[in-house]
Amino acid sequence: DAKTTQPTSMDCAEGRAANLPCNHSTISGNEYVYWYRQIHSQGPQYIIHGLKNNETNEMASLIITEDRKSSTLILPHATLRDTAVYYCIVRGSHIRDDKIIFGKGTRLHILP
Amino acid sequence: EPEVTQTPSHQVTQMGQEVILRCVPISNHLYFYWYRQILGQKVEFLVSFYNNEISEKSEIFDDQFSVERPDGSNFTLKIRSTKLEDSAMYFCASSEVGTNEQFFGPGTRLTVL
Numbered sequence: 001d002a003k004t005t006q007p008t009s010m011d012c013a014e015g016r017a018a019n020l021p022c023n024h025s026t027i028s029g030n031e032y033v034y035w036y037r038q039i040h041s042q043g044p045q046y047i048i049h050g051l052k053n054n055e056t057n058e059m060a061s062l063i064i065t066e067d068r069k070s071s072t073l074i075l076p077h078a079t080l081r082d083t084a085v086y087y088c089i090v091r092g093s094h095i096r097d098d099k100i101i102f103g104k105g106t107r108l109h110i111l112p
Numbered sequence: 113e114p115e116v117t118q119t120p121s122h123q124v125t126q127m128g129q130e131v132i133l134r135c136v137p138i139s140n141h142l143y144f145y146w147y148r149q150i151l152g153q154k155v156e157f158l159v160s161f162y163n164n165e166i167s168e169k170s171e172i173f174d175d176q177f178s179v180e181r182p183d184g185s186n187f188t189l190k191i192r193s194t195k196l197e198d199s200a201m202y203f204c205a206s207s208e209v210g211t212n213e214q215f216f217g218p219g220t221r222l223t224v225l
Contacts, residue, residue, distance in 0.1 A: 032212075034212075038155070041201075041219075042218060042219070043116075043203045043205070043216030043217050043218050043219050044155060044203070044205075044214075044216045045216065046213045046214065046215065049212075049213070091212065098212055099145065099157040099160055099168060099170075100147075100155075100157065100214060101157065102147075102154050102155040102156070103154065104154060
């Protein structure tokens with residue numbers, strides 16, 4: 001079972017920052033937080049991952065709390081193409097072929 | 113940008129028939145996976161494959177399923193005798209050594225009648 005809790009759905013206005021929360025209170029010291037998204041009828045797409053430091057790439061920023069029990073994915077300037085289901089995933093290893101256990105995710109609607 | 117490809121995009125078959133779903137992983141990737149997603153449900157892990165053998169498989173991946181890397185580029189999922197409940201989107205994914213970032217293909221929609 002997924003080790004994370006996410007809101008079922010969220011709305012965000014186009015051009016604004018979308019902040020997607022995730023709780024992972026049972027995360028252990030060697031587990032990473034990964035974010036994927038799935039645009040309708042497409043395969044999941046990797047967004048970002050982190051261990052304890054905040055991370056940023058061209059798609060998003062990941063803010064992990066100091067106790068690592070929760071995190072927030074930030075899409076800085078949401079567009080209509082960011083409408084998707086976003087999955088927060090806790091994974092046990094950074095370098096092995098660890099399977100992904102998907103939860104139900106957050107359905108993000110970007111509103112024009 | 114390199115990507116995972118899957119064929120066919122949609123497969124319709126009769127119950128009891130065998131189907132083979134095909135995937136071409138990204139060329140320098142060595143870890144391969146199959147997942148499935150029944151309509152309206154979560155994406156579920158089926159199997160992982162490395163060095164020409166199965167690394168891990170889920171309870172879903174029973175004796176009716178098999179995987180193969182028949183050559184240096186293709187990775188296939190075979191369902192020997194399809195059931196109605198096998199109707200789903202099947203996603204192939206791959207990752208390279210040293211990273212756990214999995215790249216997913218666009219999926220094959222399997223419809224069993």
